Amino acid sequence: MSSLANAVPRTDVSRRFISLQRRQSLVGIGFVLPAVAFFAIFNFYAIGYALYLSFTSWDLLTPPRWIGIANYTALLRDPNFLSSLSITLRYTFEAVVPLILISLGLALLLNQRVRLSGLYQVIYFVPVVIPAVVAAIIWGLLFRPSGVVNNAVGVVGVDPLPWLASAEYALHAIVIVSVWGGFGYATLILLAGLQSIPPEYGEAAAIDGASRWRVVRDITLPLLAPRLLFVTATSVAALLTSFVVPFVMTNGGPGTATRVLPLLIYQTGFQFLHAGQASAMAFILLLITLVFTALQFRLFGREVL
Amino acid sequence: MNPHGLLSQQRNRIDRRRLLQAAGATGLALGAGVRLNRSTSAQETTLTFLRHEHPPANALEKDLIQQYEQANPNIKINYVIVPDVDLFTKFQAMTVAGTPPDIVNFGSTDIPAVWQRGLLAPVDLSAAGVADLKELEGRYVPNALSGYVFDDQLYALPSELSDYVMWVNTQMLETAGVEAPRTWEEMSEIGQKLVIRSGNQVTQEAIALPLGFPGVQFLVLDAMVRQAGGQLFSDDGREAYLTSDPVLKAVSTLTGFVQTDKITDPALNGTTAGGDRDLFQNGVAAMMLTGGSWYRGTLLESKVGENAIPVPFPRYEDGPDVAGDLYGYGLTVGAKSANPAEAWKFVAMLASHGTDYFQKAEGLFIGDAETADSGAADEYPNWSTFQDELGKGQYPPRLYQFNEIGDIVGRTADAIIRSGEDAKAALEAAQSQVTPLLNS
Numbered sequence: 001m002s003s004l005a006n007a008v009p010r011t012d013v014s015r016r017f018i019s020l021q022r023r024q025s026l027v028g029i030g031f032v033l034p035a036v037a038f039f040a041i042f043n044f045y046a047i048g049y050a051l052y053l054s055f056t057s058w059d060l061l062t063p064p065r066w067i068g069i070a071n072y073t074a075l076l077r078d079p080n081f082l083s084s085l086s087i088t089l090r091y092t093f094e095a096v097v098p099l100i101l102i103s104l105g106l107a108l109l110l111n112q113r114v115r116l117s118g119l120y121q122v123i124y125f126v127p128v129v130i131p132a133v134v135a136a137i138i139w140g141l142l143f144r145p146s147g148v149v150n151n152a153v154g155v156v157g158v159d160p161l162p163w164l165a166s167a168e169y170a171l172h173a174i175v176i177v178s179v180w181g182g183f184g185y186a187t188l189i190l191l192a193g194l195q196s197i198p199p200e201y202g203e204a205a206a207i208d209g210a211s212r213w214r215v216v217r218d219i220t221l222p223l224l225a226p227r228l229l230f231v232t233a234t235s236v237a238a239l240l241t242s243f244v245v246p247f248v249m250t251n252g253g254p255g256t257a258t259r260v261l262p263l264l265i266y267q268t269g270f271q272f273l274h275a276g277q278a279s280a281m282a283f284i285l286l287l288i289t290l291v292f293t294a295l296q297f298r299l300f301g302r303e304v305l
Numbered sequence: 306m307n308p309h310g311l312l313s314q315q316r317n318r319i320d321r322r323r324l325l326q327a328a329g330a331t332g333l334a335l336g337a338g339v340r341l342n343r344s345t346s347a348q349e350t351t352l353t354f355l356r357h358e359h360p361p362a363n364a365l366e367k368d369l370i371q372q373y374e375q376a377n378p379n380i381k382i383n384y385v386i387v388p389d390v391d392l393f394t395k396f397q398a399m400t401v402a403g404t405p406p407d408i409v410n411f412g413s414t415d416i417p418a419v420w421q422r423g424l425l426a427p428v429d430l431s432a433a434g435v436a437d438l439k440e441l442e443g444r445y446v447p448n449a450l451s452g453y454v455f456d457d458q459l460y461a462l463p464s465e466l467s468d469y470v471m472w473v474n475t476q477m478l479e480t481a482g483v484e485a486p487r488t489w490e491e492m493s494e495i496g497q498k499l500v501i502r503s504g505n506q507v508t509q510e511a512i513a514l515p516l517g518f519p520g521v522q523f524l525v526l527d528a529m530v531r532q533a534g535g536q537l538f539s540d541d542g543r544e545a546y547l548t549s550d551p552v553l554k555a556v557s558t559l560t561g562f563v564q565t566d567k568i569t570d571p572a573l574n575g576t577t578a579g580g581d582r583d584l585f586q587n588g589v590a591a592m593m594l595t596g597g598s599w600y601r602g603t604l605l606e607s608k609v610g611e612n613a614i615p616v617p618f619p620r621y622e623d624g625p626d627v628a629g630d631l632y633g634y635g636l637t638v639g640a641k642s643a644n645p646a647e648a649w650k651f652v653a654m655l656a657s658h659g660t661d662y663f664q665k666a667e668g669l670f671i672g673d674a675e676t677a678d679s680g681a682a683d684e685y686p687n688w689s690t691f692q693d694e695l696g697k698g699q700y701p702p703r704l705y706q707f708n709e710i711g712d713i714v715g716r717t718a719d720a721i722i723r724s725g726e727d728a729k730a731a732l733e734a735a736q737s738q739v740t741p742l743l744n745s
Contacts, residue, residue, distance in 0.1 A: 059422065060397040060400065060401055061397065061400055061419070061422050061424060062422050062423075062424075079734070079738070080738070140575065144572070144573075144575065145506055145507070145570070145572045145573060146506055159505055160505055160506060162571070162572040163572075164572070164575075165516075165570075165571040165572035165574065165723055166572075166723070166724065167720065167723070167724040168724075250517070251517060251578065252716075253516075253517045253716065253719055253723075254516070254517065254571070254719050254720065254723045254724055255716045255717070255719045255720030255723070255724060255726070256716055256720070257720075257724070267712065270394050270397065271393075271708045271709070271712070272706070272708055272709035272712070273418065273706070273708070273709075274709075
């Protein structure tokens with residue numbers, strides 16, 4: 001008898017094949033479902049509810065009352081909000097530039113195959129693993145009039161500065177702490193990027209007479225662009241939403257000199273009983289963060305993508 | 306069909322059936338248990354009592370709660386303690402979650418906001434054992450209840466009544482050969498003799514100011530403005546007078562201490578609220594303005610120890626005899642409490658232990674006349690100072706948006722005093738910010 005007579009009909013094979021695929025899909029869905037549920041509840045639902053609240057007047061004690069876009073229009077004329085926004089942007093720019101430059105410089109140095117580079121990487125990463133609250137408290141002590149920072153500047157002949165007691169210096173103090181807390185992570189990311197660049201490119205350029213600076217500028221940095229974009233974008237987003245350091249170190253003072261937007265959002269929602277207005281502020285901050293991220297993508301060019 | 310396959314199918318069915326039976330039995334058992342528990346808890350009333358952290362008072366209240374529960378077996382008190390700065394946030398979180406506490410020990414400046422939103426139940430006078438408010442007022446020192454009366458009804462029983470006096474380090478004053486200043490004008494002169502510098506750094510300041518502490522700054526400023534013959538806000542909280550001359554005078558006085566007389570260094574205050582108290586407790590400041598009778602307990606455990614005494618809050622030489630602002634905490638019952646009668650009975654019990662609070666919590670005074678005139682008060686060092694000052698102080702205006710207004714006023718004062726901003730311009734800006742937040 002022909003083997004064809006014992007062959008399984010095509011329709012049965014198709015059904016089994018589809019069923020197996022479907023089963024595999026279901027298994028995959030089952031695995032990701034807990035994570036999706038977690039994000040759905042604690043992220044998407046929370047964001048959606050916050051968006052709804054931004055159109056209400058709510059004091060957290062009585063039911064919310066729908067007021068349309070009144071919160072948003074009021075914020076555009078609110079001097080406290082505009083002041084905090086300005087402070088936040090200034091703080092972000094002042095911190096991100098040195099953070100990237102220091103991280104890049106350290107990564108380039110560590111990429112030179114120096115001795116104990118592994119140990120240096122660990123040391124540079126220590127600020128990242130110290131909890132922000134602990135770091136802020138310790139730095140608050142270091143910035144005291146008789147603290148280590150003033151002792152250090154005294155060595156170069158500078159009189160003690162009223163770091164956290166002065167509207168002029170308080171923001172700089174917070175910038176220093178933020179850069180200190182973030183450079184280790186950025187250095188590691190950039191170092192990983194540098195180590196993934198084939199050394200032959202640099203060697204070939206050197207053979208052709210390119211200086212070390214030309215190699216860095218024309219070969220290393222362009223190839224490092226994706227990591228630079230990642231580090232810059234994440235650092236800007238983190239700085240725009242920074243809360244712990246300003247809250248612990250100065251509580252936004254002296255006066256309102258260091259009251260960044262996340263701190264104002266917290267105070268507006270929980271202390272001043274304007275949760276709806278606070279939600280509107282949060283969404284404006286979200287939009288600003290997205291705009292900055294998009295700008296950075298444009299700045300780094302299409303090659304990255 | 307393969308007989309082995311059939312047997313296997315039957316086994317599977319049997320196993321599944323047993324599993325379902327077991328699950329059903331477990332469910333029934335759990336349900337019965339829950340019903341049993343419900344019926345047991347239906348006879349027991351649980352009251353949630355939210356209070357701020359104050360170790361001596363908390364220890365006393367735990368004892369009182371234990372005694373109360375023994376005397377009332379059907380009552381269970383769920384005692385929730387949080388740091389003072391977190392109390393209102395905790396209350397908000399519990400309210401949003403649908404489980405508002407039955408009893409809350411609110412700060413006196415928070416009560417107007419909560420009352421205005423209809424969240425407080427009036428005091429059950431019968432639980433307090435009185436027929437009317439007048440009779441209850443007779444049990445307290447003058448003004449003790451005034452901060453908690455709204456529309457002629459009382460909404461809280463005081464759990465703490467205090468006012469700010471000036472604490473001075475007797476050792477430092479003795480070393481400098483000076484006495485405590487009685488007026489703000491004397492403060493400048495005496496303060497110069499109390500400051501000690503090491504090179505460019507101040508190692509001992511004459512007075513620690515409550516900078517970076519908006520709520521407390523408000524109380525100090527409010528008292529000083531009254532002493533200068535004016536007010537920050539009208540008593541009904543509907544008008545603001547931030548640009549008036551008395552306010553300018555008060556702010557200028559404090560600015561002078563920092564910028565001109567240099568008898569205080571804001572840089573020493575540190576980064577946390579209450580830095581002025583830390584400076585005094587650590588022996589860095591000779592005088593401090595934000596401690597009540599309760600502060601003695603804190604001082605006894607600090608570096609200063611017994612070397613500190615309370616003296617009257619300074620006045621202006623040609624101004625009215627006004628003491629520091631009254632403030633405190635009040636025990637309230639929520640309007641949505643399922644058991645208001647039981648809650649007020651428990652509150653009244655706590656309020657009847659004024660002398661215990663005073664003795665066991667190192668001078669924590671709840672405002673009752675019995676304690677004020679008792680032997681316990683006589684034993685408290687310098688109690689007459691507190692008693693005199695309490696009689697000359699006033700509660701701050703009952704602002705429904707106190708937190709926000711206090712923050713604006715405090716930060717404005719900070720900017721003027723610390724950073725030397727133009728006082729008139731800053732106060733005008735503050736006036737325009739607070740106007741929409743006033744009581745209506």
